[in-house]
Amino acid sequence: MSKPNIKNQELRDRAAKVMPLGVASNFRYWGPTANPVIVRGEGCYVWDADGNRYIDYRLGFGPVILGHGHPLVCERVAQAIRHGTSFAALTELEVRVAERITAMCPGVEMVRLANSGAEATMHALRVARAYTGREKIIKFEGQYHGMYDYMLWSTASSNPAALGSRRNPIKYQQSSGIPSAIRDLVLTLPFNDFELLETALKREGYQVAAIIVEPILGNSFSIGPKPGWLEFLRQKCDEYGIVLIFDEVKTGFRVAPGGAQQLFGVQADLACYAKAIANGFPLAAFGGKKEIMEVIGRGVSHGGTYCGNVVATAAADATLELLQDGQVLRAIEAQGRTLQAGIAEILSDSGIPHQIKGLGSMFGILLSDKEIWEFRDVRHHNAALYEAIAQELVARGVMPDPDAREPWFLSAAHDQEAITQTLDILAEAVQAVRTSGLIDTPAVVEDGK
Numbered sequence: 001m002s003k004p005n006i007k008n009q010e011l012r013d014r015a016a017k018v019m020p021l022g023v024a025s026n027f028r029y030w031g032p033t034a035n036p037v038i039v040r041g042e043g044c045y046v047w048d049a050d051g052n053r054y055i056d057y058r059l060g061f062g063p064v065i066l067g068h069g070h071p072l073v074c075e076r077v078a079q080a081i082r083h084g085t086s087f088a089a090l091t092e093l094e095v096r097v098a099e100r101i102t103a104m105c106p107g108v109e110m111v112r113l114a115n116s117g118a119e120a121t122m123h124a125l126r127v128a129r130a131y132t133g134r135e136k137i138i139k140f141e142g143q144y145h146g147m148y149d150y151m152l153w154s155t156a157s158s159n160p161a162a163l164g165s166r167r168n169p170i171k172y173q174q175s176s177g178i179p180s181a182i183r184d185l186v187l188t189l190p191f192n193d194f195e196l197l198e199t200a201l202k203r204e205g206y207q208v209a210a211i212i213v214e215p216i217l218g219n220s221f222s223i224g225p226k227p228g229w230l231e232f233l234r235q236k237c238d239e240y241g242i243v244l245i246f247d248e249v250k251t252g253f254r255v256a257p258g259g260a261q262q263l264f265g266v267q268a269d270l271a272c273y274a275k276a277i278a279n280g281f282p283l284a285a286f287g288g289k290k291e292i293m294e295v296i297g298r299g300v301s302h303g304g305t306y307c308g309n310v311v312a313t314a315a316a317d318a319t320l321e322l323l324q325d326g327q328v329l330r331a332i333e334a335q336g337r338t339l340q341a342g343i344a345e346i347l348s349d350s351g352i353p354h355q356i357k358g359l360g361s362m363f364g365i366l367l368s369d370k371e372i373w374e375f376r377d378v379r380h381h382n383a384a385l386y387e388a389i390a391q392e393l394v395a396r397g398v399m400p401d402p403d404a405r406e407p408w409f410l411s412a413a414h415d416q417e418a419i420t421q422t423l424d425i426l427a428e429a430v431q432a433v434r435t436s437g438l439i440d441t442p443a444v445v446e447d448g449k
């Protein structure tokens with residue numbers, strides 16, 4: 001099925017002349033004639049420049065928890081900005097948002113606002129280093145914490161087959177331009193592997209300032225923690241005096257009002273938030289134990305011109321007000337489970353091996369029947385088949401990210417009509433792919449050489 005694609009292409013062509021890859025972020029690049037162009041959103045729908053409508057499961061990579069253009073959030077922002085947007089001074093809005101975060105998130109006693117997830121995790125790492133007087137950081141393969149030098153190692157954009165031996169992982173550098181000195185400050189380990197973490201800590205645990213972890217791998221199919229894994233991280237951090245940082249940029253204010261800390265009942269020392277905190281306005285936060293956060297201002301730097309700016313802070317104030325009692329998130333979770341059940345049925349009926357990871361509100365579809373607990377395992381996923389199905393979905397007006405590592409996100413605006421329509425379209429998309437023969441072609445599994 002072909003949709004009008006004239007104005008979209010004009011915009012892509014103009015963009016390609018003035019922006020590398022024709023996009024403002026590498027993750028938005030689908031190809032010179034495929035980059036998504038969106039001119040408007042409302043609820044769970046977005047429209048491209050040619051007027052084609054899509055049911056949106058990307059939600060701006062996760063933030064839009066209440067739906068696009070949510071009336072209360074927009075109204076509060078509009079009211080607030082009439083009186084100015086940036087003062088480089090404390091505002092009541094900031095205080096209210098900080099109070100909401102500390103009330104909602106377990107163990108977050110003090111908080112600072114920032115503008116992006118990358119900023120939040122970067123500052124949390126600095127605070128952890130300052131607090132412990134140590135320099136090394138442990139991160140896990142397939143996790144993404146932001147586009148900056150310290151964390152662009154063995155992220156979800158790595159080739160799982162290039163990560164070397166599990167016992168001696170290769171740190172996969174995701175970008176040129178990263179100073180080589182940084183390599184020695186980061187340890188990369190497989191997620192959910194108790195034994196390898198224990199070994200690494202025995203070797204150099206007392207040099208480690210922080211373990212930073214996405215409690216659910218929100219950039220790798222939403223793979224979850226094994227039973228006891230997060231508790232194990234907590235216990236080991238206590239044993240070695242390491243700061244445990246939960247990167248809740250994707251899980252925060254989405255999987256529960258208090259994020260993954262509440263969902264799993266494990267408290268980090270510091271936690272980082274962004275995305276759903278402000279329904280798509282650029283606000284982030286990091287916070288945690290008072291004793292640790294109080295190093296800020298006592299020889300430790302944190303700041304930024306737009307930290308706590310009125311636009312995003314007003315959006316966060318309204319968003320958190322709506323999320324606080326958990327009702328909205330419970331409804332999203334239930335809708336997501338309905339959608340998952342429908343997806344599983346369609347894939348099963350078509351004989352496509354699959355498993356659905358994560359929660360109702362953010363989940364990944366892995367086309368494989370192998371047991372999958374970490375990023376290295378995802379090489380069993382049939383990426384070619386998934387991409388073909390995703391392309392057919394987009395062509396018919398349902399827009400998940402074509403990269404299966406990125407979750408399907410749901411918002412409060414994904415109602416029963418949208419779910420039913422999505423499933424009807426998925427059935428058509430799978431049928432269209434069946435005729436291509438891809439369903440019967442096994443996944444290409446690349447092993448390390």
Ligand SMILES: Cc1ncc(COP(=O)(O)O)c(C=O)c1O
Binds near residue numbers: 145218274275
């Ligand atoms: C878990 C996680 N941490 C950090 C970030 C970085 O956030 P931002 O893109 O706002 O810098 C992302 C972005 O997707 C993320 O998924």
